[in-house]
Amino acid sequence: MIGPQPVAVASAPLARRNPVAKLAAALLFSVVLIATLDPVAPAIAIAVELAVLPLFGVRYRVLARRAWPLLVSAVGIVVTLVLFAAERSGRVLVEAGPVAVTSGVLLTALGLVLRMIAVALPGVIVFATTDATDLADALIQNARAPARFAIGALAAFRLVPLLGQEWQAISMARRARGVDAGRNPVAKLRLFVSTAFALLVGAIRRGTRLAVAMDARGFDAGVPRTTARRQRFTAADALLVAGAVALGGAALTASILLGTFRPLIG
Structure with a gap:
């Protein structure tokens, strides 16, 4: 029974980390981004994710092949909001019959698309760098x-x-x-x-x-x-989790300081 195999360079610094640590880091980094609807925080998060990708030993071309469904979903989100958005605030950019594309609609669509990519991309990276058997062993031993x-x-x-x-x-x-x-x-x-x-x-x-x-x-x-197979959770793994939380918090803080923060609730 052959399953998806990791496509990362095994000797990469973050690819060698404990599977549970990588999974926890991805979840915690993504959860922080759910709190806002603005495009700034997820844009910063995506930039961070792409910047650390070489540390996971994954090539950008490989990531693009694995993450192409996200791009298809992004197009679907934009089209749906442009056609069916109830609130059309802001300046009218394009008007074609009953359809009016406004700056507010595009900003909302951009925020949703970036947030979806920023939340999903860490999971793609984790499973691209983790052997399924190692993950199961780590879940049993460490989690x-x-x-x-x-x-x-x-x-x-x-x-x-x-x-x-x-x-x-x-x-x-x-x-x-x-x-x-x-x-x-x-x-x-x-x-x-x-x-x-x-x-x-x-x-x-x-x-x-x-x-x-x-x-x-x-x-x-x-x-x-x-x-x-023994799966050890070391201090480096704890640093990975802490770093993910810190980077997610930094992206959210930047959004607040720039005045673009739009809370999900409230």
Whole structure:
């Protein structure tokens, strides 16, 4: 069972850190950014994330290949807000019939897009630099997570690449049977939905079989489990977590000092 493999240089300073430390740093850094709606704090956060990327041993081209869904989502957010935003404050920039693009709408869209990227990018970096087995071991040893949860999450993570392979297999099988949408957008949408449903059903069946197989092999037993590889949480790992909190707080502080801070609540 082959899953997503880390694509970072293993000897990079931050790539060698404890998986739990990297995960905690990513979560804490992202949580701070949720508190504001302005574009300044997430823009600073993205700049910081890209600046420290070489320390994780990840190339910018590799990151772009892994994070392209974020760019697609960003385009969707901008289009949705431009077309359907209820509040259209600020100066009117473009007006086409019932659609009016204002500076306020664009500022809101920019803030949401930057915040989404700033919050999601640390997770992309963490999983690009972390082996799934090491993460499961660290969750059990350092985060005291239940072994059943950690090993189940590891198994699920290992199965993720199979979804893409199954999607391709289903599409090719339907094409071989003459089921093709052609250039009809409605037919393409219907075919996409039906393929996604077939993929979901297959994933549920595989998950059920995997759960039964794991229980049959004693993963549900109450006997304490041992781990083959030791995951140590060192002072350097604690510094990584503290540094992430400090950088996230610095981005938020800069937003407040510049007067652009817009709290999520209030």
